Amino acid sequence: MVILLPFVLLAVQNPAPPPAKLSASIARVFGPGTRVDTLRVDTSAVLRVSRADSLLGFAQVGNVLGKDQPITFLVAIDPADRLKDVDILVYREPYGGEVAYEPWRRQFRGKTTGDSLRVGREIRGISGATISVHAVTLGVRRLLADLTAWHQRGAIR
Amino acid sequence: MRRFLCWGLWCALTAAWPWTASAQERTTVGGYGELHYTDSTGTKTPPVVNLARFVVYLAHTFNERLTFRSELEVEDAKVEGAKPGGEVSLEQAFLDYRLADWLTLRTGLVLAPIGIINETHEPPTFNGVDRPAFDHDVIPTTWREIGIGAVGTVPGGGGLAYRVYLLNGLRADGFSGDEGIREGRQEGQLASLANPSFTGRLEWARPGWKIGGSFWYGGSANADSVLGTGSFAAPIALVSADLRYEVGGASFRGVVANISVKDAGAIDARYSTAVGSRIAGGYVEGAYDLLRLVAPGSSQKLNAFARHERYDTQASVPAGVTRDRSLARRLTTLGLTYKPTWNTAFKGDYEIVRNAAGVGEREVLSLGIGFQF
Numbered sequence: 001m002v003i004l005l006p007f008v009l010l011a012v013q014n015p016a017p018p019p020a021k022l023s024a025s026i027a028r029v030f031g032p033g034t035r036v037d038t039l040r041v042d043t044s045a046v047l048r049v050s051r052a053d054s055l056l057g058f059a060q061v062g063n064v065l066g067k068d069q070p071i072t073f074l075v076a077i078d079p080a081d082r083l084k085d086v087d088i089l090v091y092r093e094p095y096g097g098e099v100a101y102e103p104w105r106r107q108f109r110g111k112t113t114g115d116s117l118r119v120g121r122e123i124r125g126i127s128g129a130t131i132s133v134h135a136v137t138l139g140v141r142r143l144l145a146d147l148t149a150w151h152q153r154g155a156i157r
Numbered sequence: 158m159r160r161f162l163c164w165g166l167w168c169a170l171t172a173a174w175p176w177t178a179s180a181q182e183r184t185t186v187g188g189y190g191e192l193h194y195t196d197s198t199g200t201k202t203p204p205v206v207n208l209a210r211f212v213v214y215l216a217h218t219f220n221e222r223l224t225f226r227s228e229l230e231v232e233d234a235k236v237e238g239a240k241p242g243g244e245v246s247l248e249q250a251f252l253d254y255r256l257a258d259w260l261t262l263r264t265g266l267v268l269a270p271i272g273i274i275n276e277t278h279e280p281p282t283f284n285g286v287d288r289p290a291f292d293h294d295v296i297p298t299t300w301r302e303i304g305i306g307a308v309g310t311v312p313g314g315g316g317l318a319y320r321v322y323l324l325n326g327l328r329a330d331g332f333s334g335d336e337g338i339r340e341g342r343q344e345g346q347l348a349s350l351a352n353p354s355f356t357g358r359l360e361w362a363r364p365g366w367k368i369g370g371s372f373w374y375g376g377s378a379n380a381d382s383v384l385g386t387g388s389f390a391a392p393i394a395l396v397s398a399d400l401r402y403e404v405g406g407a408s409f410r411g412v413v414a415n416i417s418v419k420d421a422g423a424i425d426a427r428y429s430t431a432v433g434s435r436i437a438g439g440y441v442e443g444a445y446d447l448l449r450l451v452a453p454g455s456s457q458k459l460n461a462f463a464r465h466e467r468y469d470t471q472a473s474v475p476a477g478v479t480r481d482r483s484l485a486r487r488l489t490t491l492g493l494t495y496k497p498t499w500n501t502a503f504k505g506d507y508e509i510v511r512n513a514a515g516v517g518e519r520e521v522l523s524l525g526i527g528f529q530f
Binding site for chain 1 (some may be wrong): 185187202218221224226241253255258260263273276277282308310318360362363364365366367401403410446456458499500519
């Protein structure tokens, strides 16, 4: 569909987010008091989030390249494969940090792989943050597709 | 001194978090450029084609916190002695030290954070082959100076971001009637630090929205004994506000600015500049993506746009200076921008240039391409 800049996905490196930021993000998305298990799928790490015996969803950390820095973000889905939330864990660029603002990230909630996520259509952009907006949207689409596919074929459960 | 040490210690400690160790050094290359065709009405104005800008963006990341960024520009394809046009210059060259989302320390040659185009000037980001004339004659784009500052998002600020800098100031001996403070910029070249100046910006963003306010305050006397040797002698005070809004296929933007040249009378007497004591104006622009109507599934864009600019570089003049009414300019630009991708643009526009004196009025047809990567 969109052939926008495959190079933004050339994650030249994959810096891990600081553990404190990751656990704060999980708490923000899934609420406090959750149990988090790390599952291995292929070469990726997926976080399985549960409380008591009930599954709350899955989350994965990814990196996309902004103008010159990786943007470290998290995508979380619920057990029905709906996108629960997107979080920006580490943003390092000089311009474009608006992608971390909740009103922008909120646009992704409830989306599934059946929705097309296009900048300027389903996802409204932000002036002055064009590169980051395109990069993160593309990254979210990719992680959402991966998580959904793995969940549906039972690689994560 | 002790506080300074504590600050340094804190920087060192935070920089030494184990998670920063994974970052590798690397160099990033990018760039942008634009090619123009212009045909102006009037005698002795044959059509011109020009490689207006070619800019190489070069950045190097030293570690998780420290990054160098630069833009090296060639204007008009080449520079040759004794021939008009042509410039090779650094548009930006600075070091960023990132402490937190709310605080990045920055030092080097930086862009004044004023208006829209001065900071965001890549050709695919604006409609029209050339930048708005307002962003040449009023906000002297690309305005960059050397100094230090801080940038970041306001914590818990609900979408607020700031930039503040202390930079070298303007020089009054470069001011003029038709281009205001433009040639008073020093652009990092053996710049006089006689008049350190403050500039800053606060902006608010939401999906589809960006609203900003900017200022510049500083002297321009450059230790000239006639104008004053104080740091803030012959002060320039600029305030500006801007708005960008996108909804559906429609987009709007507007900028206004007001520049007070307090000692314009003394400056004009000293340097025969005819600079106005007040320089003011702005523009509004509306655009609509026509591809929404014919190809709703497309990710390409075809913006039809209209822009109206009104500004006067002699909105007020000091006693003794005769106001030149041809400097009260009105420009209307109608055109199309075709964007096969978000970072490439094919442009065409028709510009109607008018002024209050009715002299030197003209119409200009322009075509152009622009890219960034």
